Amino acid sequence: MSELTKPLTSDKGGGLPRVVIVGAGFGGLHAAKALRKLPVDVTVIDRRNHFTFQPLLYQVALAVLSPADIAQPIRGILRRQTNTEVLMDEVVGIDVQARRVGLASGMQFAYDYLVIATGATHSYFGKNQWAPFAPGLKSIEDAIEIRRRVLLAFELAERQMLEHGWHPPLNFVVIGGGPTGVELAGAISDIAKLYMRHDFRHIDPTKARVLLLDNGPRLLAAYPPDLSAKAERELFDLGVEVHTGSNVTNVGPGWVEANNQRIEGAVILWAAGVQASPLGKMLGAPVDKRGCVLVDNNLNPPGLPEVFVLGDLAHFEQDGHQIPGVAQPAMQMGDYVGKAIAADLAQQPRPAFRYFDKGDMATVGRMAAVADVKWPFKAHLSGFPAWVTWMVVHIFFLIGYRNRLAVISQWIWNYFMFTRSARLITGDQRLPGWQDQIDAGPSPQEEDRTAAVR
Amino acid sequence: MSELTKPLTSDKGGGLPRVVIVGAGFGGLHAAKALRKLPVDVTVIDRRNHFTFQPLLYQVALAVLSPADIAQPIRGILRRQTNTEVLMDEVVGIDVQARRVGLASGMQFAYDYLVIATGATHSYFGKNQWAPFAPGLKSIEDAIEIRRRVLLAFELAERQMLEHGWHPPLNFVVIGGGPTGVELAGAISDIAKLYMRHDFRHIDPTKARVLLLDNGPRLLAAYPPDLSAKAERELFDLGVEVHTGSNVTNVGPGWVEANNQRIEGAVILWAAGVQASPLGKMLGAPVDKRGCVLVDNNLNPPGLPEVFVLGDLAHFEQDGHQIPGVAQPAMQMGDYVGKAIAADLAQQPRPAFRYFDKGDMATVGRMAAVADVKWPFKAHLSGFPAWVTWMVVHIFFLIGYRNRLAVISQWIWNYFMFTRSARLITGDQRLPGWQDQIDAGPSPQEEDRTAAVR
Numbered sequence: 001m002s003e004l005t006k007p008l009t010s011d012k013g014g015g016l017p018r019v020v021i022v023g024a025g026f027g028g029l030h031a032a033k034a035l036r037k038l039p040v041d042v043t044v045i046d047r048r049n050h051f052t053f054q055p056l057l058y059q060v061a062l063a064v065l066s067p068a069d070i071a072q073p074i075r076g077i078l079r080r081q082t083n084t085e086v087l088m089d090e091v092v093g094i095d096v097q098a099r100r101v102g103l104a105s106g107m108q109f110a111y112d113y114l115v116i117a118t119g120a121t122h123s124y125f126g127k128n129q130w131a132p133f134a135p136g137l138k139s140i141e142d143a144i145e146i147r148r149r150v151l152l153a154f155e156l157a158e159r160q161m162l163e164h165g166w167h168p169p170l171n172f173v174v175i176g177g178g179p180t181g182v183e184l185a186g187a188i189s190d191i192a193k194l195y196m197r198h199d200f201r202h203i204d205p206t207k208a209r210v211l212l213l214d215n216g217p218r219l220l221a222a223y224p225p226d227l228s229a230k231a232e233r234e235l236f237d238l239g240v241e242v243h244t245g246s247n248v249t250n251v252g253p254g255w256v257e258a259n260n261q262r263i264e265g266a267v268i269l270w271a272a273g274v275q276a277s278p279l280g281k282m283l284g285a286p287v288d289k290r291g292c293v294l295v296d297n298n299l300n301p302p303g304l305p306e307v308f309v310l311g312d313l314a315h316f317e318q319d320g321h322q323i324p325g326v327a328q329p330a331m332q333m334g335d336y337v338g339k340a341i342a343a344d345l346a347q348q349p350r351p352a353f354r355y356f357d358k359g360d361m362a363t364v365g366r367m368a369a370v371a372d373v374k375w376p377f378k379a380h381l382s383g384f385p386a387w388v389t390w391m392v393v394h395i396f397f398l399i400g401y402r403n404r405l406a407v408i409s410q411w412i413w414n415y416f417m418f419t420r421s422a423r424l425i426t427g428d429q430r431l432p433g434w435q436d437q438i439d440a441g442p443s444p445q446e447e448d449r450t451a452a453v454r
Numbered sequence: 455m456s457e458l459t460k461p462l463t464s465d466k467g468g469g470l471p472r473v474v475i476v477g478a479g480f481g482g483l484h485a486a487k488a489l490r491k492l493p494v495d496v497t498v499i500d501r502r503n504h505f506t507f508q509p510l511l512y513q514v515a516l517a518v519l520s521p522a523d524i525a526q527p528i529r530g531i532l533r534r535q536t537n538t539e540v541l542m543d544e545v546v547g548i549d550v551q552a553r554r555v556g557l558a559s560g561m562q563f564a565y566d567y568l569v570i571a572t573g574a575t576h577s578y579f580g581k582n583q584w585a586p587f588a589p590g591l592k593s594i595e596d597a598i599e600i601r602r603r604v605l606l607a608f609e610l611a612e613r614q615m616l617e618h619g620w621h622p623p624l625n626f627v628v629i630g631g632g633p634t635g636v637e638l639a640g641a642i643s644d645i646a647k648l649y650m651r652h653d654f655r656h657i658d659p660t661k662a663r664v665l666l667l668d669n670g671p672r673l674l675a676a677y678p679p680d681l682s683a684k685a686e687r688e689l690f691d692l693g694v695e696v697h698t699g700s701n702v703t704n705v706g707p708g709w710v711e712a713n714n715q716r717i718e719g720a721v722i723l724w725a726a727g728v729q730a731s732p733l734g735k736m737l738g739a740p741v742d743k744r745g746c747v748l749v750d751n752n753l754n755p756p757g758l759p760e761v762f763v764l765g766d767l768a769h770f771e772q773d774g775h776q777i778p779g780v781a782q783p784a785m786q787m788g789d790y791v792g793k794a795i796a797a798d799l800a801q802q803p804r805p806a807f808r809y810f811d812k813g814d815m816a817t818v819g820r821m822a823a824v825a826d827v828k829w830p831f832k833a834h835l836s837g838f839p840a841w842v843t844w845m846v847v848h849i850f851f852l853i854g855y856r857n858r859l860a861v862i863s864q865w866i867w868n869y870f871m872f873t874r875s876a877r878l879i880t881g882d883q884r885l886p887g888w889q890d891q892i893d894a895g896p897s898p899q900e901e902d903r904t905a906a907v908r
Contacts (some may be wrong), residue, residue: 049879051606066874068520075653076877086654087616088609133743140880151503155542162541163561199529201539402867406860413856422522423530426594427502 016041016083019110019341020101022091022279024051024074027117027311029399034079034338038345045101047090049073052140053398055327058180058385060143062187063423065141069406072399091118092387094282096304113306115337116279116293120312120325123275123290130251132382134270137180144426146269150188151425152206153266154196158172161202167368171206173256173265175248176272177214178221179326179362182231184269185212186365189238194366195414195423205373210239211265213246213258215272220370223360227370230382236363248272264292274325276313283307288315297352298340299333308337323355327397332356361390366415470495470537473795474555474565476545476733478505478528481571483786483853486538488792492799496538497563499555503527506594507852509781509862512634514597515603517639517877518788518868521594521715523860526853530626545572548736550758552700567760569791570747574766574779575745584705588724591634591740598880600723604642605879607720608659615656619764624662627719629702630726631668632675633816636685638723639666639820643692646819649868649877660886665719667700669713669726674824676778677814681824688818702726720821728779730767737761742769751806752794753787762791770809777809781851786810814843820869 018134021028024046035042038279053070060067075086093102094114101109122136135145153170160167172192175186189210196205212219212235218228219235219242232242243258250257255264276291285301286294293301299308299316311330316323323329332355339351359372361381369386373379381389391411398404410422471494475482478500489496507524514521529540547556548568555563563853576590589599607624614621626646628639642751643664650659666673666689672682673689673696686696697712704711709718739755740748746769753762753770765784770777777783786809794804815825815835823840827833835843845865852858864876 018894049609049877066520066522067880068878071878073653073877079652086653087613089613105613105617140878144880155503159541159543159559159561163559198533199527199540402871405863409859409863417856422501423527424522424525424594426521426598 017112017116017345018043018110019113020045020109021115021117022101023116023118024118025054025117025330026327028115029077030331030334031115031117031308031310031337032078032081032084034335035341036083037274038338038342040102040341043087044074044082044084044101045080045087045089045091045109046074047088049075049088050140051077051399054138055394057137057140057143058183058187060140061137061146061184062191063147064187065407065410066422067144069403069410070398071140072403077399091279094279096307099306111306113308113341114315115310116283116307117310117330117334118277118279118313120274120276122270123273124270125273127251130270134175134251134268136270137184148425148427149267150191151179151423154200154203155265155419157203158200167203168266169264170203171263171265172208172210173263173268174210175256175268175270176211177212177216177242177244178220178271181212181214181271182219182235182364184271184364185210185235185240186238186363189240190366193239194206209241211241211243211263213243213248213256215245215247217244219244220362223370223372224380227372227380227382231362231364231370234368234370234383238365274312280313282308298350299336299353308340310334310337316353317356324360326360328358329355338427361386363390364389471566471799472497472564473567474499474563474568475569475571476555477570477572477731479508479571479573479765479784480781481788482569482786483531484785485569485571485762485764485791486532486535488789489795490535490537492792492796494537494795497541498528498532498538498886499541499543499545499557500528501542501544503529504594505531505853506796507850508592511591511594511597512637512641514594515591515600515638515644517601518641519861519864520876522851523857523864525594526857531853545733548733550737553760562578565760567762567795569735569762569764570767571764571784571788572731572733572767574728574730576724577727578724579727581705584724587707588629588705588722590724591638602879602881603721604645605877608654608657611657611720612654620658621716622720624657625661625717625719626664627717627722628664628666629710629722629724631666631670631673631696631698631815633670633727635666635725636673636689636816636818638725639694640662640692640817643694644820646695663695665695665697665717667697667702667710669699669701671698673698674816677824677826678834681826681834681836685816685818685824688822688824690834705793728766734767736762737763752804753790753807762790762794764791770807776812780814782812783809788804815847816842817841817844
């Protein structure tokens with residue numbers, strides 16, 4: 001690998017084992033923290049400067065929370081951990097023989113242990129040309145872009161109503177009925193029906209339609225069937241139109257084709273599939289069809305005991321099932337890395353990793369959720385009790401007291417005041433009409449209008 | 455004007471006088487609120503969906519506050535004001551004869567009264583090619599971009615130190631010693647010397663230099679000389695290097711040329727000049743050299759009693775002095791529009807506008823400020839008392855209880871905890887090294903470095 005021919009630049013001396021952690025998500029950060037008291041030198045490499053609390057990302061996308069409420073500078077999280085340094089850079093090559101990683105900056109890092117926890121990104125199942133028309137939700141930038149599109153859709157409808165006395169249907173189409181799709185659909189319904197009620201003079205935002213398309217027979221396929229049914233019922237009560245068995249065959253600007261029907265969408269969001277980060281493949285180890293690295297019960301790829309693969313990037317099977325790509329297993333895997341390395345240092349055999357599943361949950365709008373609780377007791381919760389459980393759990397896992405306080409106070413405020421002050425359009429402020437004119441040249445229709453006006 | 459040939463699309467009937475307000479800053483919003491009980495139809499047009507509390511924008515740029523803390527959706531502010539509608543659009547033409555404005559969308563609006571309050575933007579004194587190297591601070595986007603550059607500068611220095619054992623001087627150069635320049639310089643010094651202390655392993659952020667360049671003989675030229683001297687003293691105590699009498703003759707990527715000396719800057723910020731929004735010139739009325747519209751004591755341009763020009767866009771002289779382009783006069787001018795239109799409706803003579811100056815203030819870092827108080831008592835304050843006054847006044851004028859609570863709690867948190875969780879890099883995450891390589895091709899200097907690295 002030609003990127004890796006450069007001499008090492010980062011040898012700090014000292015001779016302690018060097019642990020390089022790539023990716024500061026739930027898995028990477030938990031691994032770093034689990035190593036804080038061990039005699040090792042830790043380097044955390046991430047291409048962003050902040051950790052993102054992904055389970056609440058949809059609330060940034062729908063203007064409930066601000067980016068800073070759910071993101072935290074990685075340096076801030078690890079500032080007091082003296083055996084750990086943070087580097088903002090991107091890994092572009094791994095040489096497992098020489099035990100080095102190559103970075104986008106040109107630097108190289110030798111490792112004694114390598115922890116890869118770079119997660120997953122959206123998958124359009126080979127149709128990447130759909131991406132500009134139906135953005136997905138994985139980063140703060142994605143959330144800001146979705147917020148921009150959703151808020152601009154209302155602005156555009158108001159303008160069109162004023163101009164023509166008519167506007168195209170204000171449809172919000174969410175593709176994919178997993179937890180993210182369900183949460184997005186519920187939250188869009190909330191914003192339209194509750195929070196925007198008094199804001200417009202020409203349109204009625206409560207008449208916006210929210211369509212949730214899933215190609216399976218039921219929503220939340222990973223949950224028990226009774227909870228899927230409850231989530232559908234709760235979405236129905238919110239006015240969300242759930243279309244299971246919808247096979248999306250094409251997506252274009254402002255439309256989706258599903259089951260040979262064309263659905264117009266003022267905003268289309270993608271929550272249908274994920275694929276592993278490309279770092280899995282750089283290892284040269286076996287991967288599954290989504291690019292996740294097959295790992296043994298020490299979280300190692302075959303033959304690479306010094307490499308750990310965690311979180312969404314790992315394909316780990318337990319009791320015949322692949323464990324899901326959510327925060328809980330990633331955190332437990334991170335913690336496990338600390339135990340495994342401690343065992344090595346003590347020259348003891350490593351324990352085997354075992355995922356302890358406390359359950360799953362997803363919110364459905366402002367006051368409802370479904371929860372498949374497995375610990376400390378077993379229960380299927382729905383509605384308000386599930387929603388309260390969801391809130392408590394998510395506040396608990398947020399990093400930093402300030403964020404917890406900020407999110408709690410923001411939720412209470414939104415809940416009682418029906419206003420959302422995070423409702424900012426930043427970035428490109430142009431309404432879609434102008435954007436077409438400027439970016440893509442006038443469409444035939446636009447040209448007519450322009451000609452008539454100028 | 456050819457843009458204005460299209461028939462009106464927005465006549466709501468009812469026959470009430472139509473007031474069109476362009477720009478929802480301090481002036482425009484105060485005008486809208488002052489009209490809330492009058493028998494008029496009000497339309498507020500802004501190209502953004504949010505009001506920005508500009509006096510605190512520098513705190514977003516330096517990661518103290520989040521964008522949503524100081525920005526508020528315009529619709530939210532005016533949602534309960536039933537005689538008022540909000541339109542997100544941009545005015546591209548004004549026909550004062552036909553009393554119509556033309557919008558970027560192609561729509562047109564007739565008015566009986568037109569209120570123009572579109573403010574000002576940066577001026578590079580004809581050197582717009584400097585803009586990419588030295589961004590100014592007028593919008594939320596500007597603040598996010600400055601935040602990105604400042605935070606990336608530290609990340610880059612850490613990486614260079616790790617890679618080469620050396621990094622170029624971590625200089626932050628602020629051009630312009632008015633209130634914005636003083637506030638930016640003080641806040642950068644704070645972030646480097648207090649908030650980043652424990653975050654890096656290879657660089658010492660407290661050794662960053664902050665240079666404040668002004669071409670005049672003293673900072674804060676609009677303030678009394680004793681306060682300028684105090685501000686300089688306070689900046690000196692913070693470690694900011696103040697260079698008055700610095701004539702900037704050129705700005706390029708990473709450097710400033712002033713008084714025939716070249717100063718390297720990891721980040722260069724522009725706070726030196728403003729020019730009026732182009733809407734002033736569209737009126738066809740006389741403007742001053744910065745493009746501000748000369749208005750009489752009814753805030754009308756000559757011969758246009760139905761047009762009011764407010765805030766930074768107005769050139770209004772009182773007692774032989776032009777009143778400054780800050781929030782206070784803009785708000786009072788907005789209020790005045792309500793009184794003037796009420797007088798017209800009552801068929802009374804309009805009162806004359808008179809600016810009531812309560813004083814000026816600027817912060818200098820974390821615990822100091824200068825304030826030229828003129829009401830309710832006269833005093834020149836500096837240091838901590840000025841800073842407390844500044845805080846109280848700014849909290850008071852923030853729009854919305856939630857924002858006030860959020861900002862107070864954020865300030866208290868930052869003050870005691872020495873952490874800033876708003877310290878996010880969003881948008882382009884690449885460090886300058888990569889960015890140059892990818893966006894602009896290597897500069898000669900970059901090329902050398904690249905050659906050495908690869």
